[in-house]
Amino acid sequence: MVDYQNKAPGVYIEEITPAGPIAGVGTSTPALIGTTTSLAPDLTMGKPVLVTNWTQYTANFGGWQAGLNLPYAVRGFFENGGTTAYIVPVTDMTGLPGALDQLTRVPDVSLVAVPGLVDPAAQSTVIAHCEDMRNRFAILDGAPDSNPLKADGPLQKQRAGLLSHNGYAGLYWPWLVISDPLAPAATPGTVTVPPSGHLAGVMARSDAQRGVHKAPANEPVRGAIDLGYPLNDSEQGLLNQASINAIRRFPGGPPLVWGARTLTDGTPWRYVNVRRLVTYLEASILQGVRWAVFEPNNTALWKGLERSISEFLTRAWEAGALFGxxxxxxxxxxxxxxxxxxxxxxxxxxxxxxxVAPTRPAEFVIVRLGLWAGGAQLSEG
Structure with missing residues (x-):
């Protein structure tokens, strides 16, 4: 600020720093909650810890242990392109409410997963946390099941107990078969693990390569060599109607994420990428217009807000996130x-x-094959 008290009367120019453009918030930092092999002396149970690689995780929480899902999920996250994650160690699932409370104090979390948790009542607390925070998405594991269409089977009973009206959660099934890191080198084996950690990495990779507006589907699951259940098309069709996102393996290819629906009961928030895109837009705008707090509430402020928000949304449209x-x-x-x-x-x-008009995934691609006979076209829809 120039001290005009000690200057001669006259006209002076003073430069001010205008409000900068709105920057997009992060979309791919998960919180992974679960039990660990050990806990470094300087860490506290239930408190989130930031890690950026597998080595850092093992230094703080130990490595593999049969029966523990978290190490496999963390490794799967980094294998699939994830770069940053918060680990929340708990003794058991009685510590879940406290862990979620701690996560309310970590604003940069955008995904939440509890690898291996399939109890719908406990999963509903994770959904409620994401709905209350409004800046994160729950990745849920489907229950292991040898008959996924059976009405009173584990998977369908679990699905019946889950709902997110505004689409803040997605359910993924089946579990993944990976190489067993605890098996001797001479006799390699496999182990079946929940998919949520790997899915968090897939979402992080898709966000980095294409953007949060692209549905995190038709994406390979790195590290997975097979699936706990080989779905066929008719089975997946019924699961898709129930908004259970399938992981499929087609001939000659790796396991792929083959679903992009949320656990909503309505159409507007049906797709994972639409929910996550709008969450990203909301969080970015809220963060980017804080400069306006306590400013004079007049038309100059209104124009400044309109200009700043419009510029940000124009960039989102140019990137292909919005339709028009x-x-x-x-x-x-x-x-x-x-x-x-x-x-x-x-x-x-x-x-x-x-x-905003978000782009929606082409979930069903219809190919019409025509046969020409003497100038007439026969087609199958």
Whole structure:
């Protein structure tokens, strides 16, 4: 600030730093909750710990142990392209509520998984946490099941107990078969592990390569050599109707994520990428307009907010995240007297209305094959 008290009367130029463009928040940092082999002396049970590689994880929590799902999930996360994760060690699932409470204090978490947890009541607490925070998505493991379509079987009973009205969770099945790291080199074996840690890595990789707007499906699951249950098309069709995301293995290829639905009961939030995209947009805008707090609530502020938010959404549209031939078709930003009458301004509030048209995945690709005979076309829909 220039000290004008000691200057001669006149006109002076003072440069100010304008509000910068809105930066996108991170979308691929999971919190992985579970029991560990050990715990470093300086760590506390139930407190999130940031790790950036497998070696750092083993130094803090130990390595492999038969019956523990967390080490396999963490290794699967890093194998599939993940770079940063919070590990929350718990003694058992009685520590889950406390772990989730601790995660409310870690704003950069965007995914939550409890590898191996298949109890729908406990999983519902994870969903509720994500819905309350509104900036993260729950990756849930489906229950192991030898008959996934049986109404009173483990998987269908689990699914019946899960719901996220606004799509903050996805359920994935079956479990993955990986090489057993505890097996002797002379007699290698396999072990079946829950998919949620690997899926967190798949989402991180997809976000980095394509963007959060791309459905994290039709993506290979690195480290998986087979599946605990080989689904066929008719079985998956029924699971897909129940919003259970399948992991499939097609001839000659690796296991692939082959579903992108959330656990919602409505259409708007049906797809994983739509939910995660809108979460990303909301979190980025909330973080990017903090400069406006305590500013004079006038039309100059409104124009500044409109300009900043529109610029950010234009970048999202240009990246292919929003649908429309023009930016005007892809989104709108409204901030005016209608939304902000004197009664609202007197409360110290500024209301901005934003509408976006997210791109949705091509879940069903219809190929129409035509046969030409004497100029006539015969086609199968």
């Amino acid at each position: 031939r023009t930016a005007a078709q892809a989104f709108y930003v409204k901030i005016d007297e209608e939304l902000n009458p004197p009664a609202v301004r007197d409360l110290g509030q500024v209301i901005v209305e934003i509408g």
